[in-house]
Structures are given as C-alpha cells and as structure tokens.
Amino acid sequence: MKLSRWLTSMLLCATWLAFGPAASAHHSTAMFEWGKEKSLSGTIERYEWTQPHTFLWVVVPREQGGTQEWGLEGMSPSWLGRRGWSRHSLSAGDKVTIVYYPLKDHRPGGFYVRVTTSDGRTLAALPQRSG
Amino acid sequence: MSRTPISVGGLALACVIFCLSACGSQSTPPAAQSAAPPPAAPASPYAALAKLPDWSGVWEPAFAPRPAAGAAAPAPPKLTPAYAAQYAKFQEKNRKTPGLNFVSEVASCVPPGVPQSMQEPYPIEFLFTPGRVTILIETYSLVRRIPTDGKPAPADPDPTYQGTSVGHWEGDTLVVETSAILPETSPLNGINGHSAQFHVTERMRLVQPDLLEITTTRTDPAVFVEPYTTTADYRRHRDWKIMEYVCQQNNHDALDAHGNAAFSLKHQPGE
Numbered sequence: 001m002k003l004s005r006w007l008t009s010m011l012l013c014a015t016w017l018a019f020g021p022a023a024s025a026h027h028s029t030a031m032f033e034w035g036k037e038k039s040l041s042g043t044i045e046r047y048e049w050t051q052p053h054t055f056l057w058v059v060v061p062r063e064q065g066g067t068q069e070w071g072l073e074g075m076s077p078s079w080l081g082r083r084g085w086s087r088h089s090l091s092a093g094d095k096v097t098i099v100y101y102p103l104k105d106h107r108p109g110g111f112y113v114r115v116t117t118s119d120g121r122t123l124a125a126l127p128q129r130s131g
Numbered sequence: 132m133s134r135t136p137i138s139v140g141g142l143a144l145a146c147v148i149f150c151l152s153a154c155g156s157q158s159t160p161p162a163a164q165s166a167a168p169p170p171a172a173p174a175s176p177y178a179a180l181a182k183l184p185d186w187s188g189v190w191e192p193a194f195a196p197r198p199a200a201g202a203a204a205p206a207p208p209k210l211t212p213a214y215a216a217q218y219a220k221f222q223e224k225n226r227k228t229p230g231l232n233f234v235s236e237v238a239s240c241v242p243p244g245v246p247q248s249m250q251e252p253y254p255i256e257f258l259f260t261p262g263r264v265t266i267l268i269e270t271y272s273l274v275r276r277i278p279t280d281g282k283p284a285p286a287d288p289d290p291t292y293q294g295t296s297v298g299h300w301e302g303d304t305l306v307v308e309t310s311a312i313l314p315e316t317s318p319l320n321g322i323n324g325h326s327a328q329f330h331v332t333e334r335m336r337l338v339q340p341d342l343l344e345i346t347t348t349r350t351d352p353a354v355f356v357e358p359y360t361t362t363a364d365y366r367r368h369r370d371w372k373i374m375e376y377v378c379q380q381n382n383h384d385a386l387d388a389h390g391n392a393a394f395s396l397k398h399q400p401g402e
Contacts, residue, residue: 027238027384030392048399050381052240057398071396073383078253078269078374109396 049087072112176261189254190365209356221321239385240378242271244292244316304336326353341367
C-alpha cells in the first residue's frame, strides 16, 4: 500500500516533468527559469483577468531608490477561475508578496506561482507539485 | 389545521372526477375505431437522440496520456528518420529542463489541429443533434462538426485545422475518422508538421459514469512507421461552463522573428 502510494507519487512527479504544467498549454516555458522560485514585494498596478493568461503588473521599490515596473504572467482564467480565483482576487493598490519563476534574460518579469496579500491571504496560482 | 384534511379530501375527489371525465372523453366509441386512422406523424429525428449515451456536462482532459494497461509509460512512437530526429531533440530538451519545451506557432495564437486540439488543458463539450455530433473546445474556442448521418466524407475537402470528420456510433462508442488536416499542424506533442495523408481515428466512450476515454490513432506514412495510438481520459464536470477563450486578448508569448519562444513585456493596447 505504502509502496504503491510511493510509486503513484513518483509517477505523478515523472508525469509533471515529462509534460509540464497545464500553464504551458499554448507555449513553451523556455523563457522562464521554470521551478526556480524567487520572491518580490510591491504594489499591484493592474491585474489583467484575460486569456490566454492572466497578467500582473507590479510596482516594485528599487534598492537604490525609485521604483521599477514588473510584468508577471500567470495561469489563465480557464484554470484559475475553476480553482477559487476571480477577476476580483487582486486589485490595483494591493500590497503583495509574489513568488515567481524569473525570466532567463533577467528582464523584470516572470511567471507568478503564489501571491500573499497584506491581510495574510496566500493564493496558489499553480498546481501543487506532487513529487 | 382542522380544514386541511377537508381541503385535501376535496382536492382528491375533484381529481378523481376530473380523471374519470377525462378518461371517458378519450375512450373511443366502437364505431369510430373502424374509420381510417389519421396518418402517423413522422418520427422526429430528435427521438433517436434518446438512445445515445449521456455525455452532458463538460469534460476536462486528464493531465497526461494514460499508459496502456500494464505499461509503465505511454509507448513511444515509431517515426521515420526526419521526424525521429525532431522528436529526439524535443525529448532531450524535456530531460534537461522540466516544463513543456515544445515550440510551435500555437504560442502565437495559431490554433492546434486535430488531434492536438483535443489535448489542450481546458474542457470540451459534446452536443448531440440529429445526424451530427459537435465538439466545442474551450482552448482557442474551436468547433469540430462531425456528421453521423451515414453520408460519406466529401471527395476532396480543403485542408483545415480541425480537418473533415465523419462519425458513426458502434453501440455507445463514437468512432470519428478525420482527414484533410492542414499539414503545418502538429500530429503529436514534439512534432511539427505532417503530410496530406495524415489520418486520425478516434474512439470515444464512457469507461466510468464520469470518465470518458478517447483512443486516438494517428496514421501518416511520412511521419509514423506504423499507426501510433494513445489513450486519454476526460473527467466530467456537470457544473462547469465552457468559458470564452480568445488567444489574441492578451498574449505575451508569441514566437520571435526566428521562431523561438519569447516573452513580451509590452502593455496591451488600451492600457
């Protein structure tokens, strides 16, 4: 029983590695460092509840002063909308901490994995890894 | 309280009287029975739909193809040399970096063709009308029209993304034959392109009350050394609705000028 559960989780893990997340329905994830979690904190400028992906524009304070705009792609309304998210989940002005997979070319962008709001809510935006 | 039994009794009595009078009015006098019966109305073509299995609700594709019974993983396809090289490159990328590594025009909102359009991550829906099954695919908002009226496929249809399909029912299994699929579409994840001979046979049936199985066989002598069959599962969600999906709405992932994966940080018009 235990072994079969272990085998199942290994198989699920292998499946994830082989086929990738549902996020990559229509495109490769080659532009991101997929699986390498990084974190940023800032203020939401705009939350786009759109196909084929949601998109978060975030204003992030720079260490040397001033701010920088970040663009983070996310799963689609087709995926998030069936797992508790809506176009009202995040709003302009919300202070958030975002875990994301960065762009390989180091531009200020990436793919958002989960979002924690200032009132302590954490919204998961990707399937949980099973292995 | 005391009036309730009386009113119920009165209602029951009224019903009995109504039923007796209604039955009486419908009983035909013996003389009338010998008269010619009115011509029978032709059976509605919709009546035949009642014999079909219940595929209502929407169907979410499972994450990955299911291995054949007893197999640890889906069997790899046997490919001709040119396509084998392309597929090996894709497999090598998958080994090196997790995530989906397949780069195609689909990233630029060009829709997938059959059968890949059936393997997108978002749900599909079946509509049964007389002599036809229609499949609505949420991803890319695609439609497949599958006549099941017994007429043969047209002789020389124009190639299209979803091809030209003809279907028939074998008991509770829908069998769909599709050809004339645009040759620039992907016949299998990891392969771009196929010949005009590409042909797809799909067998669709319920294997559990809320689990639909689709077995897909791909035939194309230019790509596959022998027909390649995979099986995919779809889980029923009776309370889901198909959502609108317009890929051009806010796509940041169009391929670059060299056909490589890219990511745009440009704001969409209107922002």
